[in-house]
Amino acid sequence: MVKHSQLFLDGLFHPKKLAGYRMLSIGKVIQYVFILTTLVTIFYYIQYITGVSNENSFDIEGFTQYVKEIQWLLYPFALFILFLTTTTIFLIQISIFALVGTGLLKVMKKRGEYRHMWRSSALAITWPALLSILFPFLPIHNLIGTLLGILVTILLLIIAATKYPKLPVK
Structure with a gap:
């Protein structure tokens, strides 16, 4: 049985193995996605609590006082909403990349189905997920970071697709 740590390392350093993981159970892959989502959510939540962000924010005195009064309620709610939106975004991204x-696969004349590519895509988003944690600390515009993540994921999928079996000759 493959461990989640092995999936993580292979998602980072061994893109050719992504094709081999197409036969993993969907439960194992979804567990991996939720672990990755939890990791990213924790870092986003820490950025939220500490106020670290590369976007401009407004500072209104009354609003700031109100937030200080309801902080005990705001932080758990924010964590829940952040986890929910991050999970939704990851699942949508994986589905689009699949x-x-x-x-x-069709262009490269390789044999595979959407479900196989969904599993490979779930592992291929490891780099973009980790890079999204670093982007707020770097002077990179959000659009450039998003495009970089898309390019990295598609490159990993191309590498993985080369390892899929060829279509039988008719």
Whole structure:
């Protein structure tokens, strides 16, 4: 049985193994996605609590006082909403990348299904997820960071697709 730490390392350093993980159970892959989502959410939450962000924020005296009064309620609610939105975004990204990857398989004349590419895509978003944690600390515009994440994921999917089996000759 493959450990989540092995999936994490292979998602980072061994893109050719992503094709081999297409046969993993969907439960194991979804567990990995939730662990990755939890990791990213924790870092986003720490940034939220500490106020570290690369975006401009407004500072209104009355609003600031109100937030200080309800902080005990705001932080758990923010954590829940942050986890929910991060999970939704990751699952949508994985699904879109799986669709793109399925197109790549057809163009490369490789055998595979959407469900196989979904598993490979779930592991391929490891780098973009980790980079999204670092972007607030770097002087990089959000659009450039997003495009970089998309390019890295598609590159990893191309590498993984080369290891999928070829379509049988008719």
